[in-house]
Amino acid sequence: MTASSPAPARLARRGFTLTELMVGLLLTTIVVAALYNMFVTASYIFNVQSQASATQLRLRSAMEQVKDDVRRAGLMSTPNSDRDTTGVCPPPVPRVHAVVHGQGAGSDQADLFQSYGNDLSPDTLILSGNFTSSAAYPGVLLDASRIVVQLAPWTGPEAWEPSIYTQDGFELAFRPDQYVRVSNAYGSAQFAPLASVDGGQRSLELAAPLKFSSDGTCGLTGTGDYLEVNPVQHVLYRIEPRRRGEADMVETDLVRSFWDPAGQVPVDGTDVVVGQNVVDFQVWFTVQDPATPAAALPDDPDLSDEEGPEVAGVTLDGTAGARPDLVRVAAVRLCARGDREDARWMFRPRAEGGPLLSVNLDGDQTMSARVTCLTSEVEVVNLSLRNLQG
Numbered sequence: 001m002t003a004s005s006p007a008p009a010r011l012a013r014r015g016f017t018l019t020e021l022m023v024g025l026l027l028t029t030i031v032v033a034a035l036y037n038m039f040v041t042a043s044y045i046f047n048v049q050s051q052a053s054a055t056q057l058r059l060r061s062a063m064e065q066v067k068d069d070v071r072r073a074g075l076m077s078t079p080n081s082d083r084d085t086t087g088v089c090p091p092p093v094p095r096v097h098a099v100v101h102g103q104g105a106g107s108d109q110a111d112l113f114q115s116y117g118n119d120l121s122p123d124t125l126i127l128s129g130n131f132t133s134s135a136a137y138p139g140v141l142l143d144a145s146r147i148v149v150q151l152a153p154w155t156g157p158e159a160w161e162p163s164i165y166t167q168d169g170f171e172l173a174f175r176p177d178q179y180v181r182v183s184n185a186y187g188s189a190q191f192a193p194l195a196s197v198d199g200g201q202r203s204l205e206l207a208a209p210l211k212f213s214s215d216g217t218c219g220l221t222g223t224g225d226y227l228e229v230n231p232v233q234h235v236l237y238r239i240e241p242r243r244r245g246e247a248d249m250v251e252t253d254l255v256r257s258f259w260d261p262a263g264q265v266p267v268d269g270t271d272v273v274v275g276q277n278v279v280d281f282q283v284w285f286t287v288q289d290p291a292t293p294a295a296a297l298p299d300d301p302d303l304s305d306e307e308g309p310e311v312a313g314v315t316l317d318g319t320a321g322a323r324p325d326l327v328r329v330a331a332v333r334l335c336a337r338g339d340r341e342d343a344r345w346m347f348r349p350r351a352e353g354g355p356l357l358s359v360n361l362d363g364d365q366t367m368s369a370r371v372t373c374l375t376s377e378v379e380v381v382n383l384s385l386r387n388l389q390g
Contacts (some may be wrong), residue, residue: 071381074099074382076230097316125283143209144212174349177263193208238257279336287326
């Protein structure tokens with residue numbers, strides 16, 4: 001018993017061999033490397049998904065704003081003052097078109113959009129209508145050029161009081177660089193440009209006197225004893241450059257501004273950023289001629305191509321020959337990029353008619369910022385409800 005006991009003791013004192021240590025170290029390194037790689041991959045996917053979610057959220061918010069304004073295009077106004085000769089006389093100068101579309105007109109900063117590396121040519125869109133309220137307001141004509149708007153006393157909860165009841169809200173709704181539409185009990189109407197607005201007195205000074213007609217030829221029929229007044233605003237959508245941080249970082253936003261129809265310029269101080277980091281803005285239309293209302297709307301189900309839905313030769317550029325009154329549906333596509341470039345996302349030139357996948361920010365096209373696009377259709381309801389003949 002005593003002589004055989006040293007063998008187990010010697011075995012207990014024996015350590016790991018060098019080979020065992022190396023194998024153990026190798027296995028440990030493999031496991032740690034796999035865990036690290038899994039952590040890095042999970043972090044990367046999490047960051048990519050977070051950026052994609054933020055981009056989609058910005059796109060959806062911007063798209064809803066554009067769609068809301070498109071739905072209101074022509075509201076309490078006219079689809080096309082050049083053809084609306086029965087209810088509006090004399091026609092306004094400059095003309096009022098509910099939709100004015102500038103195809104590729106948003107790429108005034110050509111070098112900026114070329115630097116994205118995909119030959120982007122964003123559109124512009126000008127919409128006219130009442131974008132403040134859905135009500136016409138009674139007014140009293142003090143003389144041919146001055147109207148006092150009479151707002152009934154607000155009887156609802158104070159927190160729900162419409163902004164137009166305040167001085168600032170009134171002056172935002174009725175702007176000197178915009179129109180008002182004045183109509184009377186006989187159904188005739190005129191568009192009048194505003195010269196000045198006094199929100200405290202709720203008075204409007206017209207740039208030109210209203211015209212009245214006793215025989216119904218042209219002008220407001222009858223007298224000015226009862227008038228309804230509503231603002232007719234013009235809003236402009238376009239992509240504008242925005243540079244912050246590093247000098248070589250290219251940043252652009254989708255901007256909404258009031259548009260001065262007389263000066264043909266955006267109104268200073270009215271810019272509102274609708275969507276950040278938007279890199280492309282495209283608008284297409286489907287139309288229907290009231291002369292053949294039974295004809296099917298021309299359409300193109302593939303909105304990924306550059307042409308988009310057919311527009312049947314209808315121009316919407318604001319000229320006298322334009323036919324915005326034929327528009328029934330607008331298709332809008334917005335594309336926005338991530339906040340920064342992705343080292344794992346190689347730059348991909350857009351194939352002809354293909355989707356926009358990436359844009360370049362720093363001139364080095366070995367990596368790029370991911371691009372997410374959103375396309376949606378919206379009925380231009382105020383134009384659909386008014387099939388103007390002529």
